[in-house]
Amino acid sequence: MPKSSAKSVIRRRLKNGLTVVLKEMHAAPVISFCVWYRVGSRDEHLGITGASHWVEHMMFKGTKRFNETELDRLVSREGGARNAFTWIDFTAYYETMPADRIELAIDLEADRMVNSRFDMREVNSERTVILNEREMYENSPGFRLNEEMQAAAFRVHPYGHEVIGHVTDLRSMTRDDLYAHYQRHYAPGNAVITVAGDFTARDMLAMIEKYFSKIKPNVATPKKRAAVRPRIVEPAQRGERRIIVRGEGETNYLQMAFHAPAADDVDYMALVALDSVLCGASGLSFFGGGTSNRSSRLSKALVDGGYAADIGGGVLPTVDPFLYTISGTVMPGKSIEEMETAIWAEIERIRTQPVENAELEKALKQTRAQVAFSTETVTNQAFWLGFAEIIDDHTWFDTFLERLAHVTREDVQRVAQRYLTRDNVTVGAYLGSGPATGDASSDEDADE
Amino acid sequence: MPRKSTAARTATSLPHSGNVAVFELNNGVRIMAYENFSTPSVIVSGFLHAGARDEGSAAGLAGFTTDCMMRGTRSHNYEAIFEQSEAVGASLSVSSGVFTSGFYSKSLAEDLPMMLDLLAEVLREPTFPEAEIERERSEWLTELQERSNSTRAMSSLAFYTAAYPETHPFHRSVNGYPETARTITRDDVARFHREFFAPAGLTVVVVGAVHANEARDRVAAAFGDWSATRPQRAELPPVPALQGHFRKHITMAGKSQTNVLLGHPALPTTHPDWLSCALMNSILGQFGMYGRLGESVRKEEGLVYYIGSHFDGGMAEGAWTLSAGTNPDTVDRVVDIAVREMRRIRDRKVTARELEDNQRYFIGSLPLQMETNEGIAGQIISMARYNRPLDHLLTYPERVRAVTTADVQAAARRWLHPDDYVLITAGK
Structure with a gap:
């Protein structure tokens, strides 16, 4: 195969409004097929919080053609991997399969785009599965702190609730609520398909058309995207917000969240550079991973300084303005106030003095490596193409490095001054109330 | 140019004797x-024979030693080690398990020489500066504090303590305990490194955009003149079979969900029954969405978000465990169904269709595991660790297909014990 085809990305729009983005990669005989819907927790209101995630669960419960067990079985027995994720801005489904078996994934994704059953009994058994999922998250101090932080940072925008939803809504939502959410948002015009791997674009496009072109736009889906997904504006914050979460355990955690621009904003890349200097390059580690950040400014000041056991930052790319977050674990023996003071000192420094050119060069080199690593697998490549298409357009990821290279020291200082302010921050503390582990009881059944 | 078929291309991308170059240096x-x-x-990954097996009663010493090795070497202090690797977006880590210590470096190919030199220094010439050891100790203590607030981690600790005799290394946590974390000294760490880190059996796997001969020359330059030796290991004590049920609940106030961990000692990866066991366990607790366990506990009754089962394997009698998270009110129901499924797979043969589905999954998912340099390196390390022939993966499909429903039932009868297990629950 000519190497030159490996880089090119092809974007098409089918007559029914479905967007298709394809990237050929011939290093290994595998293909990742991903379907994205422009629906996430940002498209929910009180009463149906968690609906997008619950719909995602119902998408695995089968259609008239494929029942649940059959869906799992068919993909697995072909050696495939499949999963889905619901995020604040989107819901995405993927199958990564041996290249010669990918038609199965295309067939079943087309089928469940409009034919998922939402059987009443299954809605109810999935209700307890999701409540269990929520309880699993609640076991973690990090989740509890995050949930309160988002609620405090957003008082209007639905980014203020967790993707999994509020317990009260999870208990009260009905099958019809979920089905209406599905019908409104699951339609070709509200979806993007991204495919990366060992195929030829022409054949892949033909196969996608074979299964998807017959799907009609849903009557419940408004014609204009702006109507499906209206613009929601969070009012500007006018003063510091503080929250405290108390819970079990001996460890304290600190989080600071600043309102930050959306992924398509001109300031976004400067914040990525700023985050790299403060906390290490982490912008591309949606799946985790990335490198250590021991040589970053905050790690040197906080971890080497003995205030924190770890520290990290992140400015997630989002459709609407979200948050730049700094979070860390307080070192035992140090107070949360001492840790916060040390972070503000570093923020003050980056606001008042331009960063060094060497620091920007380092951010660029780190990111170059991360970009290279993140596109080694077809699953990651399909993921980034789709993520980019949802938050902006598919070139967002491919031009990421180029745009980062254009960020100047002045840009970094400017966004530090603009966003990292006392009036724009929510500070949250998780305060451990004491050892989580109490008595242990045991018994031995000798008779069995 | 015509493309080769998927099957033919898979065979050439799997690591095997025709594409893995093996070199042995004089020092082993x-x-x-x-x-x-x-x-x-380029990935540089591998292992050497030093681990928690060698630490005696100082639980966590091996792991603390590898953590401290990253805190300074003869020519790089802590800051320089991380500055150098992070500046190029590379990762470098060393860590310790029960039998071996492993290392991992990932970088762009152009940075390989620098990363290999750094790795060699970390493994061979750590200096263990006192102040850095104390910093590392504080981080260790924080991690242990966080561990004590995790239902999963606390169940796991209690499980291994109950399932393995005190004389066996699996009885203790490789991460140690607050008592050992506070008392291990710099001398202990330096002595452990001096005594047990040696080149014999050191395996260095290099996968990525570098020619094999160049990889050989660079690794030889980094490790060829290392002449340390380590003492022989004693035999491991036997692991007695469990008798009856042992059940323990760890009360963790404030937790919404209870973690359930049920299991018992089982077999090493090198055991001839391993493949039959792996297929049996896949049917029981992995295939599709958590196998039969997922069907009955999650899909039918909605009692859990996750449930699954797993053979640890490894170099000794690693455990078989089943784990799940559920509401405190439904713990007993989950355990009942789980034990019922253990009995069912022992009492009745799995269906031919179930076995065939799983065989196809085992064989068909290989290309996905080989997609990254990490995945390929992982397979090569497994072959090295368990002394498998280099063509292990080429013969794998044939070996998987040879397993029968009778083999699966025999594996369940021999290696699953629904009457003799340890059950740990941690939660409210």
Whole structure:
């Protein structure tokens, strides 16, 4: 195969409004097929919080053609991997399969785009599965702190609730609520398909058309995207917000969240550079991973300084303005106030003095490596193409490095001054109330 | 140009004797190199024979030693080690398990020489500066504090303590305990490194955009003149079979969900029954969405978000465990169904269709595991660790297909014990 085809990305729009983005990669005989819907927790209101995630669960419960067990079985027995994720801005489904078996994934994704059953009994058994999922998250101090932080940072925008939803809504939502959410948002015009791997674009496009072109736009889906997904504006914050979460355990955690621009904003890349200097390059580690950040400014000041056991930052790319977050674990023996003071000192420094050119060069080199690593697998490549298409357009990821290279020291200082302010921050503390582990009881059944 | 079929291409991308170059140095270092120029990265990964088995009663000493090795070497202090690797977006880590200590470096190919030199220094010439050891100790203590607030981690600790005799290394946590974390000294760490880190059996796997001969020359330059030796290991004590049920609940106030961990000692990866066991366990607790356990506990009754089962394997009698998270009110129901499924797979043969589905999954998912340099390196390390022939993966489909429903039932009868297990619950 000519190497030159490996880089090119092809974007098409089918007559029914479905967007298709394809990237050929011939290093290994595998293909990742991903379907994205422009629906996430940002498209929910009180009463149906968690609906997008619950719909995602119902998408695995089968259609008239494929029942649940059959869906799992068919993909697995072909050696495939499949999963889905619901995020604040989107819901995405993927199958990564041996290249010669990918038609199965295309067939079943087309089928469940409009034919998922939402059987009443299954809605109810999935209700307890999701409540269990929520309880699993609640076991973690990090989740509890995050949930309160988002609620405090957003008082209007639905980014203020967790993707999994509020317990009260999870208990009260009905099958019809979920089905209406599905019908409104699951339609070709509200979806993007991204495919990366060992195929030829022409054949892949033909196969996608074979299964998807017959799907009609849903009557419940408004014609204009702006109507499906209206613009929601969070009012500007006018003063510091503080929250405290108390819970079990001996460890304290600190989080600071600043309102930050959306992924398509001109300031976004400067914040990525700023985050790299403060906390290490982490912008591309949606799946985790990335490198250590021991040589970053905050790690040197906080971890080497003995205030924190770890520290990290992140400015997630989002459709609407979200948050730049700094979070860390307080070192035992140090107070949360001492840790916060040390972070503000570093923020003050980056606001008042331009960063060094060497620091920007380092951010660029780190990111170059991360970009290279993140596109080694077809699953990651399909993921980034789709993520980019949802938050902006598919070139967002491919031009990421180029745009980062254009960020100047002045840009970094400017966004530090603009966003990292006392009036724009929510500070949250998780305060451990004491050892989580109490008595242990045991018994031995000798008779069995 | 016509494309080769998927099957033919898979066979050439799997690591095997035709594409893995193996070199042995005089001091016992083994180099295994696999070239892959389709990505710009290089992985250097492998292991040497030093681990928690060697630490005696100082639980966590091996792990603390590897953590402290990253805190300064003869020519790089802590800051320089991380500055140098992070500046190029590379990762470097060393860590310790029960039998071996492992290392991992990932970088762009252009940075390989620098990363290899750094790795060699970390493994051979750590200086263990006192102040850095104390910093590392504080981080260790924080991690242990966080561990005590995790239902999963606390169940796991209690499980291994109950399931393995005190004389066996699996009885203790490789991460140690607050008592050992506070008392281990710099001398203990330096002595452990001096005594047990040696080149004999050191396996260095290099996968990525570098020619095999270059990989060999660079690894030889980094490790060829290392002449340390380590003492022989004693035999491991036997692991007695469990008798009856042992059940323990760890009360963790404030937790919404209870973690359930049920299991018992089982078999090493090198055991001839391993493949039958792996297929049996896949049917029981992995295939599709958590196998039969997922069907009955999650899909039918909605009692859990996750449930699954797993053979640890490894170099000794690793455990078989089943784990799940559920509401405190439904713990007993989950355990009942789980034990019922253990009995069912022992009492009745799995269906031919179930076995065939799983065989196809085992064989068909290989290309997905070989997609990254990490995945390929992982397979080569497994072959080295368990002394498997280099063509292990080429014969794998044939071996998987040879397993019968009778083999699966025999494996369940021999290696699953629904009457003799340890059950730990941690939660409210």
